[in-house]
Amino acid sequence: GNTYKHGSLFFCLFLIAILYVIDFFIQTIKNRKTISHIQLFSIMIYSLVPVIAQIIQIFIPRLMIMGFCISLAALLIYISFENSSEYLDLETGVFNRKAFITLTRYNLDIRKKLSFLSIKIENLTYIYNTIERQTSIELINNVIQFLENVVGRRKVYKLTEDIFVIELSSDERQKTVQIERIHSRFFEKFNFGEISISLNVLMNLIYCPEDATTVEDTIDLIENSFSEIVAGLNKDVVRANKSILVKRRRERKILEILEKAIETESFEVIYQPIY
Numbered sequence: 001g002n003t004y005k006h007g008s009l010f011f012c013l014f015l016i017a018i019l020y021v022i023d024f025f026i027q028t029i030k031n032r033k034t035i036s037h038i039q040l041f042s043i044m045i046y047s048l049v050p051v052i053a054q055i056i057q058i059f060i061p062r063l064m065i066m067g068f069c070i071s072l073a074a075l076l077i078y079i080s081f082e083n084s085s086e087y088l089d090l091e092t093g094v095f096n097r098k099a100f101i102t103l104t105r106y107n108l109d110i111r112k113k114l115s116f117l118s119i120k121i122e123n124l125t126y127i128y129n130t131i132e133r134q135t136s137i138e139l140i141n142n143v144i145q146f147l148e149n150v151v152g153r154r155k156v157y158k159l160t161e162d163i164f165v166i167e168l169s170s171d172e173r174q175k176t177v178q179i180e181r182i183h184s185r186f187f188e189k190f191n192f193g194e195i196s197i198s199l200n201v202l203m204n205l206i207y208c209p210e211d212a213t214t215v216e217d218t219i220d221l222i223e224n225s226f227s228e229i230v231a232g233l234n235k236d237v238v239r240a241n242k243s244i245l246v247k248r249r250r251e252r253k254i255l256e257i258l259e260k261a262i263e264t265e266s267f268e269v270i271y272q273p274i275y
Contacts, residue, residue, distance in 0.1 A: 087102070089158045100157040100165060105214075115170070118203065120163045127197065131195070139192065139197060144156055147182065151168060183236075186203075202226045203238065204222065206239075211242050222240070224244050
């Protein structure tokens with residue numbers, strides 16, 4: 001009654017699996033210049049898994065593994081073909097804003113505690129305008145290389161043109177060492193070649209979920225908390241003020257009310273004479 005049995009056309013599945021492999025070799029040869037090694041490996045797995053699963057099912061008819069194997073292979077090929085360049089800043093090679101949003105949202109969803117040190121380079125626009133673009137990029141790469149040496153690779157994000165975010169260690173002692181190294185380094189000049197430049201930086205420390213529980217609030221806190229620091233005069237690491245989020249929500253609410261009032265023509269102008 002409930003026993004799985006092969007039908008008369010079962011051999012067609014095996015032929016289709018062979019056609020998968022043949023098509024794999026044809027498409028691989030045609031597109032070999034545009035396929036990465038990881039993608040090539042994923043296509044190979046996706047092509048061979050159905051054949052292997054089909055052979056196993058011939059000898060063990062009751063073992064229903066065909067659907068599972070194809071789903072697993074499809075997942076692998078989906079992951080490998082995701083465009084990693086979308087998560088990287090093209091000029092510096094570090095993670096960009098999209099990567100920060102994606103990874104931070106995931107970490108907050110699994111309730112992982114996070115610590116971020118955000119750094120705003122106040123005079124970066126001036127540097128871009130006074131020296132060659134390529135030279136200024138070399139300067140930023142110099143800064144990024146230092147930060148990655150402190151916190152590790154793929155822990156540095158470029159949030160905006162002049163704001164960088166560093167994910168700190170979860171270990172309190174190591175976190176303190178990282179902050180002190182970064183803090184003391186920005187009191188010194190950055191040298192490369194014959195150029196020596198001092199960077200005017202503002203630094204904020206943010207803890208999640210203590211200071212912000214969503215990635216949107218985290219970005220709001222990072223981008224708006226610098227206004228609380230005296231620009232160019234303070235290189236101390238300042239704890240981000242959570243009251244900024246309350247202020248931002250109020251501003252957004254006012255803007256929503258004003259936009260709605262404009263759409264519904266709800267404004268009423270009252271003239272008050274002044275004597």
